[in-house]
Amino acid sequence: xxxxxxxxxPKSKPWADLFDRLQGIEIxxxxxxxxxxxxxxxxxxxxxxxxxxxxxxWFLVRLVTAARGDDFVGGLARLxxxxxxxxxxxxxxxxxxxxxxxxxxxxxxxxxxxxxxxLSLRQVLSANLVEQSRTLFGTGQQEIQAACRAISxxxxxxxxxxxxxxxxxxxxxxxxxxxxxxxxxxxNGAIGSPTHVLHFxxxxxxxxxxxxxxxxxxxxxxxSKHDWETNNDISENETAGFTAFALEKIxxxxxxxxx
Amino acid sequence: xxxxxxxxxxxALPADLSERTPDLHLVTVGKKRNLRVQADVFRTHxxxxxxxxxxxxxxxxxxxxxxxxxxxxxxxxxxxxSEWSRxxxxxxxxxxxxxxxxxxxxxxxxxxxxxLTGDQxxxxxxxxxxxxxxxxxxxxxxxxxxxxxxxxxxxxSGGIDSLAAVLQAVREDRHPLxxxxxxxxxxxxxxxxxxxxxxxxxxxxFPHVSMWVNRHSGKRTxxxxxxxxxxxxxxxxxxxxxxxxxxxxxxxxNGVVSINLPQSSENVGTFHSRSTHPRYLALAQGLMRLVxxxxxxxxxxxxxxxxxxxxxxxxxxxxxxxxxQETVSCAHTEGMTRHQPHCGVCTQCIDRRFASTAAxxxxxxxxxxxxxxxxxxxxxxxxxxxxxxNYVRFATRLxxxxxxxxxxxxxxxxxxxxPDDGDAEACxxxxxxxxHRHQQTVNGVLEQxxxxxxxxxxxxxxxxxxxLRLVVSGxxxxxxxxxxxxxxxxxxxxxxxxxxxxxxxxxxxxV
Numbered sequence: 001x002x003x004x005x006x007x008x009x010p011k012s013k014p015w016a017d018l019f020d021r022l023q024g025i026e027i028x029x030x031x032x033x034x035x036x037x038x039x040x041x042x043x044x045x046x047x048x049x050x051x052x053x054x055x056x057x058w059f060l061v062r063l064v065t066a067a068r069g070d071d072f073v074g075g076l077a078r079l080x081x082x083x084x085x086x087x088x089x090x091x092x093x094x095x096x097x098x099x100x101x102x103x104x105x106x107x108x109x110x111x112x113x114x115x116x117x118x119l120s121l122r123q124v125l126s127a128n129l130v131e132q133s134r135t136l137f138g139t140g141q142q143e144i145q146a147a148c149r150a151i152s153x154x155x156x157x158x159x160x161x162x163x164x165x166x167x168x169x170x171x172x173x174x175x176x177x178x179x180x181x182x183x184x185x186x187x188n189g190a191i192g193s194p195t196h197v198l199h200f201x202x203x204x205x206x207x208x209x210x211x212x213x214x215x216x217x218x219x220x221x222x223x224s225k226h227d228w229e230t231n232n233d234i235s236e237n238e239t240a241g242f243t244a245f246a247l248e249k250i251x252x253x254x255x256x257x258x259x
Numbered sequence: 260x261x262x263x264x265x266x267x268x269x270x271a272l273p274a275d276l277s278e279r280t281p282d283l284h285l286v287t288v289g290k291k292r293n294l295r296v297q298a299d300v301f302r303t304h305x306x307x308x309x310x311x312x313x314x315x316x317x318x319x320x321x322x323x324x325x326x327x328x329x330x331x332x333x334x335x336x337x338x339x340x341s342e343w344s345r346x347x348x349x350x351x352x353x354x355x356x357x358x359x360x361x362x363x364x365x366x367x368x369x370x371x372x373x374x375l376t377g378d379q380x381x382x383x384x385x386x387x388x389x390x391x392x393x394x395x396x397x398x399x400x401x402x403x404x405x406x407x408x409x410x411x412x413x414x415x416s417g418g419i420d421s422l423a424a425v426l427q428a429v430r431e432d433r434h435p436l437x438x439x440x441x442x443x444x445x446x447x448x449x450x451x452x453x454x455x456x457x458x459x460x461x462x463x464x465f466p467h468v469s470m471w472v473n474r475h476s477g478k479r480t481x482x483x484x485x486x487x488x489x490x491x492x493x494x495x496x497x498x499x500x501x502x503x504x505x506x507x508x509x510x511x512x513n514g515v516v517s518i519n520l521p522q523s524s525e526n527v528g529t530f531h532s533r534s535t536h537p538r539y540l541a542l543a544q545g546l547m548r549l550v551x552x553x554x555x556x557x558x559x560x561x562x563x564x565x566x567x568x569x570x571x572x573x574x575x576x577x578x579x580x581x582x583x584q585e586t587v588s589c590a591h592t593e594g595m596t597r598h599q600p601h602c603g604v605c606t607q608c609i610d611r612r613f614a615s616t617a618a619x620x621x622x623x624x625x626x627x628x629x630x631x632x633x634x635x636x637x638x639x640x641x642x643x644x645x646x647x648x649n650y651v652r653f654a655t656r657l658x659x660x661x662x663x664x665x666x667x668x669x670x671x672x673x674x675x676x677x678p679d680d681g682d683a684e685a686c687x688x689x690x691x692x693x694x695h696r697h698q699q700t701v702n703g704v705l706e707q708x709x710x711x712x713x714x715x716x717x718x719x720x721x722x723x724x725x726x727l728r729l730v731v732s733g734x735x736x737x738x739x740x741x742x743x744x745x746x747x748x749x750x751x752x753x754x755x756x757x758x759x760x761x762x763x764x765x766x767x768x769x770v
Contacts, residue, residue: 002512002519002532003590004606005343005484006645007335025743043339090667090674091683097674109260109379112340115528122671130664174524176338182523182648183640186723186732189746193732194652198659201524 009179014039022180027190029204030257033211036173037254044172044251048244051107051236052114053168056121057246058239059100060164061223063125064157065232067148072141086141089130097122112175120167124160158220165246166212169254170205211253215246260346260379265326267318267351270385276350283478285325287318293477296321297441300470301502305406309502311354315387316550320487320494321472322351323372323380327487328480343530346379352387358550359384367546375539376486377529407464409436411507412500414492415467416440417450419586419611423570424511424561426577429461436503438496439469440488445592449600453585460579468499489534493543493558501551510535511562513570514693516610520670522653523645535560537676564689566697567614575620583615583623595630603631604643609650616707617700634708635715637722638729647726654701663691705730 009015018035021027037044047053059079066075076084080099085091100118104110132147133139151160181200185191191200222242226234266272266281268288287296298317301309309317326347333342353359365382372380411428415421415437428435437454441447447469454467472491474480489510496508512535519531533539537560544558562570574583589595590605601608612633615624626632631643638644660666667673667687676690677683709731715721721728755770764770 002516002534002606003484004519004522004526004532004646004649005335005530006523006525006642006649007338007340008641009338010336025746040338085680088683090677090687093667094674094677094683097671105373105379109344109346110377110528111344112527119527119671122674123668126664126668126671126674130667171524175527176525178523178525179338182645185644185648186729193730194648194655197648197652198656 007179009176018177019180022177022184022191023189025190027200029200029207032177033173033204033207033254034257036176037251040176041251041255044247047113048247049240050111050113050117051240052104052111053117053247054236054240054243055104055107056100056117057161057164057243058234058236059096059103060121060124060160061234061239063096064148064152065227065234067145068152069232072145072148086139086144088139089133089144089147092133092144093122093125093129096125113172116171116175117168120164120171123167124164127163128160154220154224157223158216158218161219161223161246162209162212162216165215165250166205166209169212169247169250170208173204173208173254174201208250208254212246212250214249214253218242219246260344262346262348263326263330265322265347265349267322267349268387270350270352270387272350273383273385276348276383281350283326283329285322287321292475294321294325295471295473295475297471300468301498304466304468305499305502307502309498312358312550313498313501315353315355315359316494317498319351319353320491322349323347323487324472324485324491325474327376327378328474328482328485329478331481332484340527340530344377344379346381348381348383350383350385353384354387354389356384356386361549364546364549367542367549371539371542371546372487372490374536374542375490375529375533378486406503407466408434409466409503409505410434411509412436412438412496412503412505413509413511414438414496415450415454416492417446417453417586418588418607419567419574419583419614420512420516420562420570422453422582422586423565423573424509425457425465426579426582427561427573428509429463430577433507434463435465435509436499436505437465437467438492438499439467440492440495441469441471442473442488443592449585449587453582456582456585460582468495470495484532486529486532489532489539490543492534493547496558497547497551497556500556501553506553506555506557508556508558509561510540510558511560513565513567514560514563514690515566515697517560517563518673518676518690518694520653520672520694522649537563537678541679564693566693566700567610568617568700569696571614571618571620575618580620580623583620584625584628599628599630601629603629603633603636604638604646606646606650609633609647613650613701613704616704634727635712635721635725637724638726640724644724644729648729651701651705651726651730654698654705657694657698658702660691663687666691666694 018039021032021035062079066072069075080103081095084095100121104114104118128151129147132150133143135143151157181197185193185197191197226238263282264276264279266284268286285294286292287294296318298314301307330345332345358364369380411433413425413428413435415425425435425437439450450469454465457465493510496510500508517535517537519533521531540558540560547558548554548556571583574580587600588607588611589601590607591602595602608629615621633647638647660669673690677686708727709716712721712727716727716731
């Protein structure tokens, strides 16, 4: 392995509850998420106005609206994706990733959170475009556009928006607790082995997904309304409000505990 | 984000910066030198001078390396890594100003460095004062014939992977020239020893260009993550290759290290190094083609489709597996002894132990050369346990992924490895196969070790916090009441001595 920087959480008061949760004889992902969200409340609150995170969501919005229109290539070019290659879903997501990385830098230097948001978007696009754009006769513009367009229905957009925000929150929480988890394996606590950690993370992901249910309900309606009002031209500023709402709501629910 | 103003070799500050005092002044020439750049190595080893532009590249890479190592990325206690990414405004003197001021050159330079280091870079180039010409000792045209017929430049760190690359070149009859960076005497000695061994065992002469670039004086090294070192290393290789008119440069690491996927969720972006990452190599190649005007210059990782175990097998197949013991992989160069050069618990050591065990080459990678046995010795809380556990967890996670699509969805970082043009699906398949073989190696070694220590495990005679115990611990399946009692016992054991430290217990009731 190359060099890897790892750190630890401070043994200060805000994190005490999380340490208690990790060393308990039972480990409950909802309580761990709650303790983490409490401890990092200030930093999490700042995410609501983060332009780089909002950019990721805005890109998702514009990608699906571009797929709805007649000029998909033109729509992509307006997002910064000029001369995209449509040879495979993988290659398309790769180009999107490069573009987002470049555009995010214009909105500020990279932070842990901006990178986690970008990874979350990649993950969501990967799950929704790669396999969906494959046909027996290969992949082309038509297939990529169809896969993107499939997300643009009210119901599907709600689902994908929920996936994006849930993945982002889950990655953010795991970023923090993974600084300590290894130290609690097999030490008379509830985590027996690395396999058990993977299981725990899986349940934590599910908990974040459950917590983000409200986003799904709201996102579909929000998208339909704004897309119609703006005639397929939702601006970055307009998504900022939704991004802030989604993040605030998920964090609030995480802090409240059982989702 | 704080912007650090870095000045190179007393360059004049541009008008918009004239009010500012540089945060760092790096000097490579004269009496006030604080950064050693042994640029004359090309005269002494290759008997020729690189072009002015190549000299610029060399100093530029050294300045970036100097700024990187003398500017802190913040402590590991900085939970949200707010100081990890830095912003550098570099004011540097160059000889070929027209070239370095070209937009495409600056864009390529900045993109390459940003991807490699995660930092922001802005360059202001100014004309370097013409230097005093040095008397030429040789008539270059006449001495050209003294160099052997080199076909490929191999960047040689003295580790297992670069040794395998050298042996691979020999096997392909490619006549390699080795280029090394000498950051300090310990690593230098190891590299020289290994080259001597190679010369002894092979008919090829292995020309070796080894260049000092390190701190000479002044501000101490405060940052040891050295994300920019690969750029310096690449530049050394490129300057050598271009000076000799060679197109092929090998910068090799096994594929798993090259991709260096996050082993846990706390590894984000450049928290894990990208020294030979496919995207870095592609970006560096684009930049270096501009610098050298060599349109066919190629910077290649010949070991990309190999796991560490397979890399060791290349060395074994050369007929000289004993060379393995001359290589050092450990991340800690300071404080290790010659007889025990490996700490055993850094990521590099862990990977090496697993690979040599899997390849059946432990005879040439003796346990006694490791300070700690990662499998059976107790792992201290913090770095040691985190690295070992994450390594195993990563392999377990890979084991559960059945297709390239699943792999890319779980690790979207992999999109950075896909080529800009080329068959993404084929590349994804190669990557999947590589990581699949890696997890088979790691999980196979664990099974082998568990079997070998089955008696110790049954008797619970291994330390509770050694890797094997962590892996096989079925603690979560224990009766919770027993866990509770054990937890109480451990708390009492820990707190009672402290409670009676100043006043001894008077009776049982008191306790």
